[in-house]
Amino acid sequence: MLGLKLRQEFQGGRLKGTAIELTNDKNTGATQIPASNFLGITYPSYDLLKAIEAIGPNQSLPVVLKGERGQGKSHLEAALYHILTNAEEAKSWLQHWSSQLENSRLAELDLRSGMHVISESLHRQQYKFLWDLILDRHPHGQYIREKWEAMGDKKTDVPPYDLLLKLLKNQPTALILDEFQTWYDGLTNTKQYPWRTWAFNFIQLLSEIAQEQPDLLVLVVSVRNGSTDAYQQIHRINPVVVDFKGPNAALDRRRLLLHRLFENRLQLNEDDIATLIATHVSEYFRLTLVPPADFERHQREFIESWPYSPILMRLLEDQVLVATSAQETRDLIKILADLFKGAGASNPIVTAADFKLDDDATQIATLLDSVSNQYHASLREKAQRNLTAVQAVVKGNEVPHLSEIVGALWLRSLAVENLAGAEPATLQIDITRSQPIDDNAFQVELATIVDNSFNIHPHGNRYSFREDENATTKLMAHARNDRLFTDGSDDAELAKQVRYILGGSEAVARSFRLIVLPQTWLKDPWSTLDPSEHPDRWGDRLPILVLPEEPDKFNERLGTWLKEHVQRLRNTIRFLLPKSGTTNIYQDRELLVLARAIMVADQWKAQSSEYRGIKTRYEKELKDKLKNQFDRFALLNSWNYADPKRCEFIVEGVKAQGDKIPDAIEDRIRKDVFIPEDFEEYVRDAAENRDSVGKLLRELQEPRPGGKDCIPWLGETQVKERLIRVCARGGIAINLRDLEYLQANPGEDEAAAWHRMKGRQLGTGRHLDETKLLPTQSVPSSDGVEPQPNVPTSSIPQPNLELGNGITDDVSLPTATPSDAENSGSNGYPGDLPPSSSANESSDGSIFDDPQPTSVARRTSPATSALNLYAKVSDEWGIGPATPVQNLSLKVGALTGAQLQKLLKSLPDGLTYELDLEKEEN
Known part of the structure; x- marks a missing residue:
């Protein structure tokens, strides 16, 4: 140089x-x-x-x-x-x-x-x-x-x-x-x-x-x-x-040191020195806000001190060597000589950044150790451990000046009392040589070092190494080390925190089952989750599935996912979606590190109560970030099992935050998505078919076949309440397990009927299958209904039933006997049964299940693929999971023995089968 x-x-x-x-x-x-x-x-x-x-x-x-x-x-x-x-x-x-x-x-x-x-x-x-x-x-x-x-x-x-x-x-x-x-x-x-x-x-x-x-x-x-x-x-x-303290002492000492160290220092051209250190000096002026009037004086000082920075010389003489009780000039000469051998030949100027703790070729740190006390020796060890910790976390050239920044900060931390440490601008000057360093890039480097060094403490605008550990920084350095979380525990913790933030309140937990899907949600959503969160364990609570990312090809992706990974209750699911354009929450490093910090703080709180407060602080920080992360939800609108890519979903926005989101979703569904008229029409159709309430509930929890728009599932309680309201409006009648009939009386307004019926329980479990929906005219008249005139038995229509075998039989309703007439109403029918009713009545006045003759329609399909046949059965013929089917005959033209065995193994248990085939003989 x-x-x-x-x-x-x-x-x-x-x-x-x-x-x-x-x-x-x-x-x-x-x-x-x-x-x-x-x-x-x-x-x-x-x-x-x-x-x-x-x-x-x-x-x-x-x-x-x-x-x-x-x-x-x-x-x-x-x-x-x-x-x-x-x-x-x-x-x-x-x-x-x-x-x-x-x-x-x-x-x-x-x-x-x-x-x-x-x-x-x-x-x-x-x-x-x-x-x-x-x-x-x-x-x-x-x-x-x-x-x-x-x-x-x-x-x-x-x-x-x-x-x-x-x-x-x-x-x-x-x-x-x-x-x-x-x-x-x-x-x-x-x-x-x-x-x-x-x-x-x-x-x-x-x-x-x-x-x-x-x-x-x-x-x-x-x-x-x-x-x-x-x-x-x-x-x-x-x-x-x-006394070595005169007005010229500083300049004299500097010249004395340089002359003592170098053979030809004073013979070098000052203009050449000024050109060599121009960038460093210019950045010093800029970062320390030196007024232009002082430029010349400061530049002169830099030239006089070269090859060492005057800032370094003052640091060593006035702070470090004083703090370490060194023998000033004597030890300073050795330190400066070794510093020049290690860095001076390659750098335009030697600064505090040349005190590298990871450079075994230099004896600088050892020299300082020899003149320092136990505290400073320990501080050096702490700084080296922090350097190693940062190196373990950063990747590639993410922090190119890591060794220089840590070395400079360590050296400056040896200074006495309030002078210990350095401001960011000072450290940036230390690492500036022949090229300026971008301010933003430096801030990122420094932040990375501070965040992963657990012995660096901030005080004001300064940072310094201290022997005691910074609990927060130590925790975050641990949290940022990806190698410590290869078991996926951080993903699980983040999902846990999301679930707590969105559904942690007791009120939400009673009504909703909030499930945060894992990062592998597209291919393997359930294996890493607790069994209680699997679809077969959802129970009566409304499932809200939190997606970690916004799916591409939205309808196609979710439709396929539903077919492959959810076999039942498909129409009950609410998908909670993150904001459009956001990163997958498991790939958002900021969220992941916060979740790790919470988990580790919880593990370390036994060591120090300080970690309890840190955990609380990071829980709040994570909550503030996550409560606005999700702003939309999706519901299944139309289902296509044969081609799930053609499924359609309704996407609605939600303005609520945190644990207010689930209730806000339901409020939005009830007000903007659920169509009461569609629901009432569906219920009336069920009543015409004398369906049970259990069957209706099960069908509503599944998508409607044939590409029809789904009726949003509101939950069992809500559906039961709406059934009674339809009944109060006179749309249907309800047979409560032959114990009671619910039906609006003639002339009774809806409010009065609702007031009379609202306390009735439709039952749960098996009782729901025993509770029937009926058309209003099919129910025995209640009090206050005018009796109907007697109708001759011969005038009652005798319906024909077409059986599944194509034979038509005559079915007649029973005729009232004289003994029956004694217990009958004024119309001559047991229990005041209206003439239009086709129900049978027992001696105690109860109505038999499904007394109405049922029409049977034959459906036939030509030979086609299994997939096409499935689509025809579900979409064209309208045969759902609960539809009764009789006399099924499946014809296969030719198949191998293996295919036959596979076909037989797939037949459902509990039924009997008749087999007729032609086997080829040799």
Whole structure:
């Protein structure tokens, strides 16, 4: 990427430590290598230049480097060491940077020379007393030690001022003490061992000499903070403090890091960098609403930080490394080096999105783990599990930036307190490289990740990973995993919820049997349903079949389905239809996921009561979506068994919602579909045939043959009530099992007759077959009817019956005997039977079943196919399931033995058959 080259020490597979040691046993410490090598990786930061000026000629103040671990104090002290010991190399280094940064002040800095330099990292605990370090390392130190020892009883606890002055006059010295606070805080201070007090006094002497005799002593120490006695003692003489927090600190740190990491970063052309990152910067301006007046300033910051985003640099320095207690610059260098090796060579700019949790080739996450606490280590594990969960749910390239978004969000979630997490716009910037990302596409990606990651929590407009699980998200992530529901339990749950939403009320359950057909409704509607929902178990309740989808070729599809999958009660069915154009409910992922969530929440509620509330919330959400899903219903209008494709259905709209739909359907049928006149005509015909009420009910529950329009089935209770109303209008009479006759009296209006009859029960079960429908003139007169005059027996018509065998017999009605006449009415007939009646009467006045002679018609069909014969019987001849048939003869010209056996096996049981055939003999 623009030829940017990482320094050799960072190119290996394993990163070397970046901690600066002034000296070590291998002689590879920062003060033990050549000045040119060390200064070559040193950037002249503002803090370093300030320290160089403070130790220059004629300066009279000690220098204190103050900052937490890893901020670069040791590196700065090592640079001062080389500047003091090799002024010529230091001068050359300053001139180079003066030209590079176009700052002439660097070349003009005065450098001190000719001093003996003593440097030590005190945290190594090589010396208990600070004066031992000086006396051991100074050329004149042994002499001064002997003079101090020779003081005898006058020997002081610490070397006295005059001996120290004599030592330094012999050889001016620069004393550089790294980790001074660590050493000082480790000293004991008891009555027996008052070592800290001695160190305190000795530092006071050195500080005074450094202030009063700057040509003799340069004192440089580093401390972590200003809260200890070690710092306070030096602070008394007003030292020069370098605290790494000046106004130029951020820019200096950035340049220092880049120079430390790369061999040629500052030599690259800025225009080339600007062109390379133009898309990323442009999207940053757009998504963060940067005002045009600030464009140039922000673009400058992006160029200065390249190849890293300045947003990433601030995130790491100000939030992540602070939260993880990392050693700032030291650990940051390692993290940035590994980040560049993993992503920098292929991306125009390195962002938080390059912290990929699923990339084993990079050590970034491991590096962060090494400087973080247990909480952050656990958070990384949670984020990895969430990433895996999303990968299990999404298909193909549905979320192309999954790894980048999860990595960026995880990194940002390491920040402190309210800064943890990120807004969607920030994450979109993170994943934007050379091409802009469509806003809508990104929102879909982010929503998919959030919905399937159970450790991502929303707070305001931000998202963040947290150790505790988001119960709702965990539940939904489970619900969206298709692999967990391959047994079809989600389909069953959705059907259950639909049934509950549409027919869950007690009132609906009493009157309707609401059945939600499965996804396989066209080919296999019943096998997956409970046996109680099969057609043979529907009982008296009105069946409402909920179709999961709108059938194509509506009439043809439903007609064929009825013939193949429903053998009885075809005319009772109401088909509830979804809105036109909607998806099959079992293929509507939103509905299916909600149903899964409800089911899983119900299973998990024992683990946590929180899932009870979640279940209730999703039940309401599913209800809101489903209550408007169905807006039409269909009824069979005309039936064609032979060719079910020619069946016709009535489709009506319904405006009700939820459990109000079943009642709304019935109300619409009664008002707009049911034709009372057709019903009354049908009932009158049944009365003429002396049919039982049971037979009438059974026939009404089936389609009318011959392509006639069906009379909508209103339910047994409704049909019985309407039968009594027809009776109250004088249309028919009803024989209640020979116990009572219902018939309107002459001159009685309908309302009065209805009031008199409405409490009568027509019976149930077998009693319905014993209750007969009669024409009104066929019923014995009731009270209030004028008696008819006597009619001679000879004047009663004698009807002829044509039997099924074609023979005509004479049938005569019985003649009243003298004994009968004594019990007869005024007309001479038993029980006041009208002359027109053909009914027989028993001695107790009851009417015999079917006393009226019945006409018999012979029907014959030429040879044809079974299908055509069936159509002729049902459609042309009007023979239904309840029609009596006599003397049936079926003639087959020729057939095989197998066909004969099959024919015999299909004959109904309970009847006897006579067989006559011609068998061919060999």
